[in-house]
Amino acid sequence: MSELQKNSLLNDKIFHEPKKDNTLVKTLRKYCCIQQRWVFGIMGMFGLCNAYTMRVSLNLAITQMVNRTKIETDHYNPDACPSDDFVRNITSKISERPYATLNWNEETQGLILSGFYYGYGITQFLGGYLAEKYKGKWILGIGLLSTAMFTFITPAVIRIGGSTWLFILRVLQGMGEGPTVPGMMIMMSRWTPPHQRAIQSALIFGGALLGNVFGAFISGVIMSGGRDWAYVFYFFGVFGVIWFILWTFLCYSEPNDHPFITKEELEYLNKTVTRAEITSKKDPVPWKAIFRSPAALVMTGDSTQWLQICQNICTMSSNLT
Secondary structure, eight states: OOHHHHHHHHHTOOOOOOOOOOHHHHHHHHHOOSOHHHHHHHHHHHHHHHHHHHHHHHHHHGGGTBOHHHHHGGGSOTTSOOOHHHHHHHHHHHHHOTTOOBOOOHHHHHHHHHHHHHHHHHTHHHHHHHHHHHOHHHHHHHHHHHHHHHHHTHHHHHHHHHHHHHHHHHHHHHHHHTTHHHHHHHHHHHHOOGGGHHHHHHHHHHHHHHHHHHHHHHHHHHHGGGOOTHHHHHHHHHHHHHHHHHHHHHOOSSGGGOSSOOHHHHHHHHHHSOOOSOTTOOOOOOHHHHHHOHHHHHHHHHHHHHHHHHHHHHHHHHTOO
């Protein structure tokens, strides 16, 4: 029996020969001046920013998609001669919003805007399970890539299938974004030392707030001057694809999987980031304690209030003329 087999039997571990680095890996490892855990943090921030921009893009674009003049003319008598003011008002609105061709009432708009959250809720727990089983990089990345592709084809889907197809597409977009937070959390647990969790969390989850601001601002800039609202979806769709390409090459599920992390940082993370030796055994979830915790109840209440605020904003946005 070889020495390696004896050590494996004694320690119940198998030691593999270290892989030899090629020239590219050696170069990247030598000249990369940013520690890879902060590269992950920056890419995670842009990932959440990307997720939230795609989430809110329709909220802004729908104000330039819906034809409000049809609803206003419902109270007009077609047998009567229109006044000059009425004609000028209709003409000015058509000239200001030439791409507002969709005749959706408030009920239809509300259903479309809510479709995202139906899909988002479905894949939350599934995303967490898959991220633990198959690692977070690809679960998170492929989910956001699918949302980016769905965002890019939104104008074509609207032209082909109208509100029905758009509602289905929004549900699929939500399903793609569902694993985002679970996947990000499982990767943070692998990459973040205990004393850096606060600043890393602030960096990554600050991307959500940045996405809300960036998405609203850029959407307004793109649609200003009467430009086509379809460019909003093209822009954020391409932005998501570019992020996925960078994510694929720069980020990895665990430090030990990273090809060009420095040996010093790898040793540091393996020493400071605690991991269970037996991954098949999981700690039980304290459901009873969670539901009895005042802090958990307060957080639930706050989340409900924020959801209500978001719904009100969506409703008011769809009524803008």
